[in-house]
Amino acid sequence: MSPGILTTAVTSSAAPQAGQSVFGSAVTLPPAEEETTTTLITTTTITTVHTPVQCNASLSGMEGIVESPDPLSSSSPFSPLECTYSITVYLGYGVEIQVKKVNLSKEESLTILELGGTAPELLANETLMSKGQVIRSSTNQVQIHYKSLKQANHGVFSFHYQAFLLSCSFPLSPEGGGVTVTDIHPGGQAHFHCDPGFEVRGHEVATCLNSTRPKWSTPEPQCVAVSCGGWIRNATVGRILSPTLPSASNHSTGSNLSCHWLLEAKEGHRLHLHFERVALDEDNDKLIVRSGNSSTAPLLFDSDLDDIPERGFVSEGMSLYVELTADSSSIPLLLALRYEAFDGEHCYEPYLPHGNFSSSDITFPLGTLVTFSCSPGFVMEQGSGVMECVDPNDPHWNESEPVCRALCGGELTDPVGTVLSPDWPQSYSKGQDCVWQIHVSEDKRIELDVQILNIRHNDILTLFDGHDLTSHVIGQYLGSRERFRAVSGGSEVTIQFQSDPDDSTFILSQGFLIHYREVEPNDTCPVLPQIEFGWSSSSHPSLVRGSVLTYQCQPGYDIVGSDIITCQWDLSWSNNPPTCVKIQQCPDPGEVVNGARSVHPESGFAVGTVVRFTCNQGYQLEGPNQISCHGRDTGMPKWSDRSPKCLSHTMFLYWLLLEYAVAGSHSRFHHCRCQGCVSTCGAELSK
Numbered sequence: 001m002s003p004g005i006l007t008t009a010v011t012s013s014a015a016p017q018a019g020q021s022v023f024g025s026a027v028t029l030p031p032a033e034e035e036t037t038t039t040l041i042t043t044t045t046i047t048t049v050h051t052p053v054q055c056n057a058s059l060s061g062m063e064g065i066v067e068s069p070d071p072l073s074s075s076s077p078f079s080p081l082e083c084t085y086s087i088t089v090y091l092g093y094g095v096e097i098q099v100k101k102v103n104l105s106k107e108e109s110l111t112i113l114e115l116g117g118t119a120p121e122l123l124a125n126e127t128l129m130s131k132g133q134v135i136r137s138s139t140n141q142v143q144i145h146y147k148s149l150k151q152a153n154h155g156v157f158s159f160h161y162q163a164f165l166l167s168c169s170f171p172l173s174p175e176g177g178g179v180t181v182t183d184i185h186p187g188g189q190a191h192f193h194c195d196p197g198f199e200v201r202g203h204e205v206a207t208c209l210n211s212t213r214p215k216w217s218t219p220e221p222q223c224v225a226v227s228c229g230g231w232i233r234n235a236t237v238g239r240i241l242s243p244t245l246p247s248a249s250n251h252s253t254g255s256n257l258s259c260h261w262l263l264e265a266k267e268g269h270r271l272h273l274h275f276e277r278v279a280l281d282e283d284n285d286k287l288i289v290r291s292g293n294s295s296t297a298p299l300l301f302d303s304d305l306d307d308i309p310e311r312g313f314v315s316e317g318m319s320l321y322v323e324l325t326a327d328s329s330s331i332p333l334l335l336a337l338r339y340e341a342f343d344g345e346h347c348y349e350p351y352l353p354h355g356n357f358s359s360s361d362i363t364f365p366l367g368t369l370v371t372f373s374c375s376p377g378f379v380m381e382q383g384s385g386v387m388e389c390v391d392p393n394d395p396h397w398n399e400s401e402p403v404c405r406a407l408c409g410g411e412l413t414d415p416v417g418t419v420l421s422p423d424w425p426q427s428y429s430k431g432q433d434c435v436w437q438i439h440v441s442e443d444k445r446i447e448l449d450v451q452i453l454n455i456r457h458n459d460i461l462t463l464f465d466g467h468d469l470t471s472h473v474i475g476q477y478l479g480s481r482e483r484f485r486a487v488s489g490g491s492e493v494t495i496q497f498q499s500d501p502d503d504s505t506f507i508l509s510q511g512f513l514i515h516y517r518e519v520e521p522n523d524t525c526p527v528l529p530q531i532e533f534g535w536s537s538s539s540h541p542s543l544v545r546g547s548v549l550t551y552q553c554q555p556g557y558d559i560v561g562s563d564i565i566t567c568q569w570d571l572s573w574s575n576n577p578p579t580c581v582k583i584q585q586c587p588d589p590g591e592v593v594n595g596a597r598s599v600h601p602e603s604g605f606a607v608g609t610v611v612r613f614t615c616n617q618g619y620q621l622e623g624p625n626q627i628s629c630h631g632r633d634t635g636m637p638k639w640s641d642r643s644p645k646c647l648s649h650t651m652f653l654y655w656l657l658l659e660y661a662v663a664g665s666h667s668r669f670h671h672c673r674c675q676g677c678v679s680t681c682g683a684e685l686s687k
Contacts, residue, residue: 056085056086057083057086058085058086058088059086059161060088063162063163064160064162065159065161066085066087066159067156067159068083068146069083080147081148082146082148083147084143084144084145085145087144087161088141090163091211092186093165093166095136095140096134097134097135097136097144097159097160098135098161099130099134099158100159100160101131102130102155102156102158103155104155109126109145109147109532110125110126110129110144110145110146110147111125111144112135112144113144114138114141115139115142116141116212120143123135123142128529136164138166140166140212141212142161166185167208168216169184170184171216174192174200174221176223176239177194177200178192179192184208185208186209187210189205189207190205190208190216191204192220195238198239200222200223201223202222204221206219228243228259229260230262231261231262231264232264234264234265234266235341236265237339238338239276239337239338240261240335240339241335242324242326242335243259256325256327257326258325260321260322261321262293262319262321263321263339265319266341268318268344269343269344270316270341271318271320271339271341272312272339272340273289273312273320273322273337274311274338275308275337276336276351276353277334278308278335285325285326285333286326287302287323287335288303289313289322290320292320292321300313300315311400311401342364345366347365347366347389347395347397349364350370350387350397352402352404354375354404354406354425355378356373357371357373358370358373364389365389366389367388367389368389370389370397371386372384372386372402375404375418376416376418377406377418377420378404378405379405381405382403383399383401383402384400406420406423406424407422408433411439412436413438415518416518417515417516417517418515419438419495420513421497421511423511424513425511427510427511428455430500430501434496438492440491440492443491443521444518444519445491445523446492446493447487448485448486448488448493448514449485450483450513450514451514452511452513453477453480453481453512454511455510455511456500458499459499460476460478460496461478461496461497462477462495463475463494465488465490465569467492469494469496471492472489472569474569486571489545489569522571523545524542524543524544524567524571525545525547525567525571526571528573531580533554534557536552536577537550538550545567545568545571546566547566548566548567549564549565550563550564551563553580554580557580558581559579560578560581561576561577561578561579563578565577584606584631585604585605585629587605587636588605589611589643590643592643592644593645593646594619595614595615595619595621596614597611597612597613597614598614600612605629606629607631608629610629611627612625612626613625613626613644615646621645623641623644623645
């Protein structure tokens, strides 16, 4: 704060003595026809601004206490405070902070940051902090920052921290394989393996490394289909998968595949072959299955002659011979055959893609009953929901396994469920128009978790907040989108999916996967944390649909982003909160009337800019001939002085007299009239 100037003017009718000088100045004023005496009394008031008291500490113990500073122990207890506490524990450990006490005002901020990563990460701030809360870092470095703009009566806080052993995240199992982990702490290992028909691509063993943030030494590998053909001895359970076709550039040269697999079970066992997924070009691709160990064994299946069997095939003996030929074609080759071995006194193990089964005996002897069910989002079709192992002479199932299929539309009334694109996980077809209706308890809401959305740009997925297609639209989506959530305003939701029937560029797409669940009513958008160096005001007491948040920044800061955001129908905000960025330039000081200015450097008015002023002929500069832009720790940058004015010579002399008057203290001066441009107070002013 700059010193304040308090000026008091006292007037009197007493006339001065002729020839009396003003402030001892060489300029004297002559007597006039009308005279007035003015006394100026100038008082200067100075206000001192306290700089923030620093209270920093670096802590390296494995356990400790962090508390707000005691203002009585400070050399200046009536001052703003700014404190930074840095906590660093041993490598491989994290920092666990328990909030023992926190009581702060709106003029105080308290943040806990995680350091050691690519950028500081906010773990908590004063708006999300409460007594008893436990905050954990994923690195060995944490910083606590406290700032108070209050002059006195600062808030209090108290934290207890201790180190804890960090670990690597549990590795994901590769599709078509698995993983065994000895320990997820530093030094532990993860061993990856693949199912029969797959091989590991990548590292089979990964080690948890000790670092600021423990991580595995290598990424998870993939399980890929083995090369074309092979001899599988002592076969138990596994898959035969189509190999990768040669590149499209080679297709034009007529390249093709010819693969042969020989499956051999243990002596006294037979093999069951189940067709999981098969897509062949009927003109160029061919699949043959034989019951034996050579290309001359008895024929069980020929794709040119037979339909895909629902139950699959059972070998007569211990061997099956599979042949696949595929020429280059426009249809992607797709083959997934599942095999399992069983002995002559048992039925084979059932298999239900996208479903499960329960059995009265897991070895499947005679009399075993198996009951099937489909995974969420799938509906049972074909076959029977229950089957039995019968016939002691030739044990077999009395029914075929059912099929679980993702249907086009349906009505869902369970409190938790799944909606899948038609034929998921295979691609949906053209010309689909599917409608799903979801109903939950009347006093509940529905949360939609759209985990996968990958459809073509000509196809449309629409979410309606109600029981039919005339309800309010929550959202309409095309193409691909990252995972997102939406919440209904009532107890019913309608989902519609339409695929273009005339799309000439039709390609295989993944589809969509939506989980839903019944939730308690919460018709408000999530509370957003306060922005640093700014504040927000709401149009409503609670953040209901349609509420508007208006953001403003503290003096000296500019807003970056949208200063107004709205709570949308799906209870999400229309934009992310803005940020307040410190202003790094002064405001435009303006042009000078009857003069000119020059700016150095010419672009903008950043800190360090100098503006020089000149006046036109016949005018005199009142004020500084140049000003410069200076930065400040608090508030926006400021000019070194006010902008000058260009005054005529007569006005300039009058201003000069006033300047002399203000410069003195407890002094007098006279207003004199000029007669014929000659002073009657005893001195010539101008001619």
